[in-house]
Amino acid sequence: MPFPRPDPAQLARLHRLAGDWAGPELAQPSPWGAGGPAHGRGRFRVGLDGIALLQDYEQEKDGQTVFRGHGVFLVEPDSSDVLWWWFDSLGFPAEPARGRWDGDILRFERSTPRGESRMRYEFAGDRYTFVIENRFPGQDGFAEFIRGDYARQA
Numbered sequence: 001m002p003f004p005r006p007d008p009a010q011l012a013r014l015h016r017l018a019g020d021w022a023g024p025e026l027a028q029p030s031p032w033g034a035g036g037p038a039h040g041r042g043r044f045r046v047g048l049d050g051i052a053l054l055q056d057y058e059q060e061k062d063g064q065t066v067f068r069g070h071g072v073f074l075v076e077p078d079s080s081d082v083l084w085w086w087f088d089s090l091g092f093p094a095e096p097a098r099g100r101w102d103g104d105i106l107r108f109e110r111s112t113p114r115g116e117s118r119m120r121y122e123f124a125g126d127r128y129t130f131v132i133e134n135r136f137p138g139q140d141g142f143a144e145f146i147r148g149d150y151a152r153q154a
Contacts, residue, residue: 006051006075013101014053014073014082016123017044023150025059030134030145032090036061040148051075057088084108084119118142126152 022041029035039060047054055071069088076083082099092112097119099108108119115136122129129149133142 004077006077007080010075010080010082010101011050014075014106015046015050017053017055017121017128018046019044020153021128021150022153023148025146025148027146028144031136038066040150042150082106082108115139116142117145 020041020043022039025038025040027033027035027038040057041060042055042057044053044055046052051074053071053073055069055073057067057069057071058065059067067089069086071087072085074083075081080100082101083096084099085094085096087094092114095110095112097108097110097117099106099119101107104123106121106123108117110117110119115134117135118133120131122131127150129147131147132145134145135142
């Protein structure tokens with residue numbers, strides 16, 4: 001029996017993230033910290049025989065690594081949605097975010113007992129902007145939590 005495979009065109013769109021990226025970030029105060037400027041570094045690589053994108057991330061403040069994360073992206077074969085599992089040094093359980101392409105923007109949404117999140121990757125050549133907006137229980141609207149502007153590293 002043949003296994004379902006993701007659409008190759010959708011995989012190619014996702015694989016454009018493969019490589020090393022770095023850039024400035026600005027986080028807003030939240031239940032997880034005071035916020036402020038930081039520097040983010042990410043490494044994305046194609047894995048699992050080409051069907052996954054694996055992400056490793058570090059955030060630095062004042063020369064110290066203060067946060068680490070690991071992401072796994074898969075294109076769902078039957079829907080072309082992108083699923084993103086995120087594991088990080090805060091230790092929350094990984095619950096996948098579901099995403100879709102909107103032109104050169106990859107948008108994700110996730111809902112957990114801690115609240116709702118919207119994330120997006122906005123591509124422009126060898127740069128991308130990453131934004132997280134959160135709505136915590138009891139809040140009416142979404143508020144920007146973090147914004148990072150990253151450039152591909154040589």
